[in-house]
Amino acid sequence: xxxxxxxxxxxxxxxxxxxxxxxxxxxxxxxxxxxxxxxxxxxxxxxxxxxxxxxxxxxxxxxxxxxxxxxxxxxxxxxxxxxxxxxxxxxxxxxxxxxxxxxxxxxxxxxxxxxxxxxxxxxxxxxxxxxxxxxxxxxxxxxxxxxxxxxxxxxxxxxxxxxxxxxxxxxxxxxxxxxxxxxxxxxxxxxxxxxxxxxxxxxxxxxxxxxxxxxxxxxxxxxxxxxxxxxxxxxxxxxxxxxxxxxxxxxxxxxxxxxxxxxxxxxxxxxxxxxxxxxxxxxxxxxxxxxxxxxxxxxxxxxxxxxxxxxxxxxxxxxxxxx
Amino acid sequence: xxxxxxxxxxxxxxxxxxxxxxxxxxxxxxxxxxxxxxxxxxxxxxxxxxxxxxxxxxxxxxxxxxxxxxxxxxxxxxxxxxxxxxxxxxxxxxxxxxxxxxxxxxxxxxxxxxxxxxxxxxxxxxxxxxxxxxxxxxxxxxxxxxxxxxxxxxxxxxxxxxxxxxxxxxxxxxxxxxxxxxxxxxxxxxxxxxxxxxxxxxxxxxxxxxxxxxxxxxxxxxxxxxxxxxxxxxxxxxxxxxxxxxxxxxxxxxxxxxxxxxxxxxxxxxxxxxxxxxxxxxxxxxxxxxxxxxxxxxxxxxxxxxxxxxxxxxxxxxxxxxx
Ligand SMILES: Cc1ncc(C[n+]2csc(CCOP(=O)(O)OP(=O)(O)O)c2C)c(N)n1
Ligand SMILES: [Mg+2]
Numbered sequence: 001x002x003x004x005x006x007x008x009x010x011x012x013x014x015x016x017x018x019x020x021x022x023x024x025x026x027x028x029x030x031x032x033x034x035x036x037x038x039x040x041x042x043x044x045x046x047x048x049x050x051x052x053x054x055x056x057x058x059x060x061x062x063x064x065x066x067x068x069x070x071x072x073x074x075x076x077x078x079x080x081x082x083x084x085x086x087x088x089x090x091x092x093x094x095x096x097x098x099x100x101x102x103x104x105x106x107x108x109x110x111x112x113x114x115x116x117x118x119x120x121x122x123x124x125x126x127x128x129x130x131x132x133x134x135x136x137x138x139x140x141x142x143x144x145x146x147x148x149x150x151x152x153x154x155x156x157x158x159x160x161x162x163x164x165x166x167x168x169x170x171x172x173x174x175x176x177x178x179x180x181x182x183x184x185x186x187x188x189x190x191x192x193x194x195x196x197x198x199x200x201x202x203x204x205x206x207x208x209x210x211x212x213x214x215x216x217x218x219x220x221x222x223x224x225x226x227x228x229x230x231x232x233x234x235x236x237x238x239x240x241x242x243x244x245x246x247x248x249x250x251x252x253x254x255x256x257x258x259x260x261x262x263x264x265x266x267x268x269x270x271x272x273x274x275x276x277x278x279x280x281x282x283x284x285x286x287x288x289x290x291x292x293x294x295x296x297x298x299x300x301x302x303x304x305x306x307x308x309x310x311x312x313x314x315x316x317x318x319x320x321x322x323x
Numbered sequence: 324x325x326x327x328x329x330x331x332x333x334x335x336x337x338x339x340x341x342x343x344x345x346x347x348x349x350x351x352x353x354x355x356x357x358x359x360x361x362x363x364x365x366x367x368x369x370x371x372x373x374x375x376x377x378x379x380x381x382x383x384x385x386x387x388x389x390x391x392x393x394x395x396x397x398x399x400x401x402x403x404x405x406x407x408x409x410x411x412x413x414x415x416x417x418x419x420x421x422x423x424x425x426x427x428x429x430x431x432x433x434x435x436x437x438x439x440x441x442x443x444x445x446x447x448x449x450x451x452x453x454x455x456x457x458x459x460x461x462x463x464x465x466x467x468x469x470x471x472x473x474x475x476x477x478x479x480x481x482x483x484x485x486x487x488x489x490x491x492x493x494x495x496x497x498x499x500x501x502x503x504x505x506x507x508x509x510x511x512x513x514x515x516x517x518x519x520x521x522x523x524x525x526x527x528x529x530x531x532x533x534x535x536x537x538x539x540x541x542x543x544x545x546x547x548x549x550x551x552x553x554x555x556x557x558x559x560x561x562x563x564x565x566x567x568x569x570x571x572x573x574x575x576x577x578x579x580x581x582x583x584x585x586x587x588x589x590x591x592x593x594x595x596x597x598x599x600x601x602x603x604x605x606x607x608x609x610x611x612x613x614x615x616x617x618x619x620x621x622x623x624x625x626x627x628x629x630x631x632x633x634x635x636x637x638x639x640x641x642x643x644x645x646x
Contacts, residue, residue, distance in 0.1 A: 124356030
């Protein structure tokens with residue numbers, strides 16, 4: 001096992017898949033000369049050249065639209081959107097074209113593309129640049145939505161995403177790039193659409209993903225000091241949503257808290273809670289709790305922004321309420 | 324031009340320069356968060372343009388907005404307070420560097436999604452046309468923004484509806500690290516206006532008097548009902564795209580070459596060379612600006628953060644119950 005950062009893990013996955021398959025290529029804003037705005041593709045341009053590491057104009061619709069077209073010819077584009085906030089400028093191509101073409105045209109082709117992007121708040125970037133709209137994209141059948149919380153998962157899931165024959169939206173979190181974790185040596189992949197127990201426990205189930213995994217770990221550490229053993233289930237993929245580990249855990253703990261960074265209304269927590277009620281109603285000992293962002297656009301001021309974002313204490317409080 | 328008008332141009336450019344230099348320091352001290360895009364090097368553009376606008380004329384720009392904000396008459400202390408996220412900032416600490424706006428000054432922002440404000444600018448102009456106001460909208464944007472669909476939709480609309488709008492492309496040679504020639508099919512950006520039948524000019528943006536003269540002439544045309552006009556203003560940003568830009572995409576001697584064309588130095592030389600003012604008079608202005616910016620920083624630092632309640636204010640204009 002090697003201990004590497006999330007940034008390195010993602011970079012390795014891209015590098016390995018580029019080496020592995022000449023049909024894989026990267027395109028996006030500042031991915032080449034600059035080396036990626038978050039330095040994920042640093043060194044790629046020099047090694048793979050301008051044909052396979054393509055700097056694009058600021059033209060999100062063209063980035064995603066042309067990635068779809070290239071995928072239709074058999075290539076495996078990795079289209080990068082500098083942040084998920086700019087995905088709205090490409091919304092039509094993501095949800096109306098990428099997500100629907102295969103179905104609507106009777107399964108005549110596949111769309112093997114990855115949209116890599118970065119979401120999340122907490123960096124004082126203001127309302128337009130701080131969003132976590134993951135659930136919006138997970139709403140659309142035909143799209144796969146992945147959002148890892150550890151370097152190991154990021155690497156294995158991204159490799160699977162690149163090899164997948166379906167369009168995958170791969171959502172990273174800017175505040176996780178420096179986080180380190182153990183990653184297996186050598187070649188490995190992790191299947192898309194599989195949740196994972198990241199921390200075993202028996203008293204309460206915390207369901208979460210991405211940045212909020214970190215927050216949930218911290219909450220679980222503190223809860224452990226007062227003898228409460230939280231089990232953390234990491235969704236890793238929002239669509240398809242693998243509820244089996246969640247339901248199994250819930251049948252054991254009978255209590256659940258769902259932690260997400262995005263807004264609560266119509267969010268990931270709403271979906272997961274409903275599926276718990278639908279599939280394990282007889283096991284419910286307390287109403288399922290959701291911890292999420294306050295229902296406001298994120299403000300610039302640091303204190304206000306932190307007030308709006310889910311904190312460790314919010315998770316602890318929610319756990320205490322369901323116990 | 325009156326002597327006082329020359330002095331005022333000089334004063335505003337020096338004010339922008341100093342506010343930006345202080346902002347860079349405050350950013351390095353961790354007092355400003357998020358992204359900070361400095362206007363240093365481009366002062367002559369917004370200063371020249373806005374010097375000829377009438378109070379009823381609307382100004383709208385992208386995220387590199389401190390210069391335009393100051394030119395529109397937002398006091399330096401309110402700009403500084405916004406940068407520090409304080410309640411006394413022009414956007415009450417909720418917008419930050421990229422999202423400044425002041426309706427009373429007819430300054431309509433401060434917009435951080437590249438190109439998104441162009442259709443909005445067309446709407447401002449439509450509002451004025453519709454209500455038969457004697458107003459012109461001046462919309463500024465970068466060279467990079469001319470490659471996104473929003474630009475093309477907005478220009479087209481402005482022409483077919485004969486909107487009273489001045490499109491101003493600040494061609495500072497780069498969109499982040501991507502040189503104009505690499506991102507735009509035509510590197511003479513004004514040719515894009517040509518494609519929509521919009522009359523246009525290319526102007527030296529390091530000379531505030533040139534900018535002012537051209538802007539004055541074309542704004543008069545627009546006001547008289549001739550429809551949209553397009554200015555491509557050639558300029559250069561002396562600093563990185565935003566704080567922390569590694570600037571791998573350009574050479575130090577290129578920056579040096581442009582810095583020899585410092586817009587403030589150029590104006591100084593003209594004013595002294597043509598004996599419009601004395602050096603001593605300009606030095607007095609320098610000292611005044613120094614004091615003003617010092618006071619602005621003090622004001623900002625001693626201003627309060629927004630109250631916690633501000634987090635939930637202004638999500639909607641109406642009152643609704645949700646829950
Ligand atoms: C739709 C969208 N895509 C990408 C970005 C990220 N981004 C911010 S500024 C910028 C470069 C813009 O360049 P230009 O329009 O030339 O303006 P300049 O920064 O040179 O003033 C990019 C790519 C964004 N804010 N919005
Ligand atoms: Mg530019």
